[in-house]
Amino acid sequence: MFNRKLAYYCNNNLSLEEEYEDIFDKRLPEGKMFCPFHDNTNTPAAKRYGNFIKCFSCGKTYGVYDLLYEFNPGRLAQIEMSINLDKIEMHTRKQKAKRFKVHGIDRSRSMLAILLDLRRSFEDETEE
Numbered sequence: 001m002f003n004r005k006l007a008y009y010c011n012n013n014l015s016l017e018e019e020y021e022d023i024f025d026k027r028l029p030e031g032k033m034f035c036p037f038h039d040n041t042n043t044p045a046a047k048r049y050g051n052f053i054k055c056f057s058c059g060k061t062y063g064v065y066d067l068l069y070e071f072n073p074g075r076l077a078q079i080e081m082s083i084n085l086d087k088i089e090m091h092t093r094k095q096k097a098k099r100f101k102v103h104g105i106d107r108s109r110s111m112l113a114i115l116l117d118l119r120r121s122f123e124d125e126t127e128e
């Protein structure tokens with residue numbers, strides 16, 4: 001059964017390269033690669049983007065969690081036992097985006113105004 005928190009933990013804390021190599025006994029290709037989720041031996045249709053792999057043939061996007069779930073469930077069970085899922089906080093895309101708001105500051109405004117805005121954005125975040 002899909003476990004959201006465990007998936008979040010795996011995709012954000014485990015290395016895609018290391019887990020891929022561990023499962024398939026070969027290095028994660030840098031360019032196009034064969035998708036392990038569908039039969040393909042002629043045209044490599046998948047490619048890695050950051051911590052995920054996208055397959056343009058079957059349309060699946062998968063990360064460390066999906067690979068472990070499908071190809072190494074024993075390791076996934078081990079990981080689940082070794083961490084406290086209750087303590088894992090998941091951040092949504094929106095929250096992540098807010099945290100990086102500081103890069104978009106308007107430099108013509110006073111430092112105090114900027115700091116007050118920043119404080120407000122953090123307050124908003126904790127209210128959610």
Ligand SMILES: [Zn+2]
Binds near residue numbers: 036037056057060
């Ligand atoms: Zn595929």
